[in-house]
Amino acid sequence: MAEGSDDIQALIALIARLPGLGPRSARRIVLHLIRKRNGQMTQLAQLLDSVANASRECLTCGNITDRDICAICSDPARANGEICVVQDVADLWALERGHAFRGRYHVLGGTLSALDEIGPEDLGIPGLIDRIASEGVREVILALNATVDGQTTAHYIADALESSEVVVTGLAQGVPIGGELDYLDDGTISAALRARRSL
Amino acid sequence: MAEGSDDIQALIALIARLPGLGPRSARRIVLHLIRKRNGQMTQLAQLLDSVANASRECLTCGNITDRDICAICSDPARANGEICVVQDVADLWALERGHAFRGRYHVLGGTLSALDEIGPEDLGIPGLIDRIASEGVREVILALNATVDGQTTAHYIADALESSEVVVTGLAQGVPIGGELDYLDDGTISAALRARRSL
Numbered sequence: 001m002a003e004g005s006d007d008i009q010a011l012i013a014l015i016a017r018l019p020g021l022g023p024r025s026a027r028r029i030v031l032h033l034i035r036k037r038n039g040q041m042t043q044l045a046q047l048l049d050s051v052a053n054a055s056r057e058c059l060t061c062g063n064i065t066d067r068d069i070c071a072i073c074s075d076p077a078r079a080n081g082e083i084c085v086v087q088d089v090a091d092l093w094a095l096e097r098g099h100a101f102r103g104r105y106h107v108l109g110g111t112l113s114a115l116d117e118i119g120p121e122d123l124g125i126p127g128l129i130d131r132i133a134s135e136g137v138r139e140v141i142l143a144l145n146a147t148v149d150g151q152t153t154a155h156y157i158a159d160a161l162e163s164s165e166v167v168v169t170g171l172a173q174g175v176p177i178g179g180e181l182d183y184l185d186d187g188t189i190s191a192a193l194r195a196r197r198s199l
Numbered sequence: 200m201a202e203g204s205d206d207i208q209a210l211i212a213l214i215a216r217l218p219g220l221g222p223r224s225a226r227r228i229v230l231h232l233i234r235k236r237n238g239q240m241t242q243l244a245q246l247l248d249s250v251a252n253a254s255r256e257c258l259t260c261g262n263i264t265d266r267d268i269c270a271i272c273s274d275p276a277r278a279n280g281e282i283c284v285v286q287d288v289a290d291l292w293a294l295e296r297g298h299a300f301r302g303r304y305h306v307l308g309g310t311l312s313a314l315d316e317i318g319p320e321d322l323g324i325p326g327l328i329d330r331i332a333s334e335g336v337r338e339v340i341l342a343l344n345a346t347v348d349g350q351t352t353a354h355y356i357a358d359a360l361e362s363s364e365v366v367v368t369g370l371a372q373g374v375p376i377g378g379e380l381d382y383l384d385d386g387t388i389s390a391a392l393r394a395r396r397s398l
Binding site for chain 2 (some may be wrong): 007014017019020025027028037040041042043044048050053062065070088100
């Protein structure tokens with residue numbers, strides 16, 4: 001038993017399974033934490049426990065929250081007429097960090113996938129259509145990933161909303177801010193050229 | 200508040216400060232854990248708490264353990280005549296994973312450093328010298344990093360033991376297994392050439 005105790009080995013194995021980590025980085029993190037076992041490590045254990053117990057999905061939009069309705073859905077200062085549809089909570093967080101959108105969200109929790117047998121019901125798309133009617137939504141922004149699955153899902157939702165009066169939009173595609181043309185893939189360059197605008 | 204709740208934000212900030220991680224990887228890890236909040240996340244909180252409470256330094260060698268004397272120091276199957284001196288516990292773990300050494304260890308917990316005012320007493324070097332006398336040690340292997348600080352510390356310990364009868368050795372320096380000469384630094388190539396051996 002090289003690593004101190006059974007619990008330490010179990011801890012390293014558990015941390016090594018987190019996304020982006022492996023045995024080497026897990027050992028480094030565990031040793032760092034053991035060195036700070038009276039401060040950072042105890043604090044981390046307590047926070048993990050309280051977040052694990054308090055976290056749930058917002059009943060309206062699917063965002064992660066510690067109450068029934070999340071802070072965004074219950075914020076009276078945000079516009080009711082716009083819903084931004086995202087694949088998962090990480091995308092919602094990314095949009096919020098941009099501070100560019102002040103409407104409501106809807107988290108699908110995945111994309112349509114015939115292979116994985118994920119259909120519209122699994123993603124709460126009927127619930128989204130109900131929300132659009134009941135909340136008087138004027139615009140649905142499909143902020144889905146520019147992948148095949150993301151775009152398939154976007155097309156499905158756009159088709160389902162075709163008969164309604166709501167405006168369906170998607171994120172602009174083009175050159176990222178600070179991006180160098182030389183390093184961009186051909187698809188992005190063609191899309192940016194097709195969507196060129198007058199200056 | 201983009202990330203769900205104050206506790207979630209505090210958790211992300213705490214995880215982002217761990218070695219090798221940052222805000223982006225911390226957010227990814229926290230979302231992954233919240234998705235598994237009834238299994239992996241609760242288990243991680245419990246293990247962190249129990250390791251934080253149980254871990255301490257072995258009174259003999261300084262290894263991390265959950266008892267007074269670590270499993271290596273109290274293992275009767277290991278040789279008493281050899282002490283391997285390492286800079287910190289990560290190095291001890293690395294040597295144990297190699298399964299090549301079956302003696303005892305001594306963890307310095309750092310290297311001598313005039314700049315940081317770390318002297319021999321801070322590293323427990325007097326304690327090491329006492330151990331060498333009381334445990335009838337015949338060989339001290341200085342498995343210290345091949346850095347300036349590591350080698351300064353190695354020289355200091357070798358000098359301090361010069362008057363005793365103990366044999367002081369260091370790890371061989373040369374080409375790592377699987378290493379390609381083309382990618383090695385000049386210092387390593389020169390050292391490997393100077394220490395060449397007949398085949």
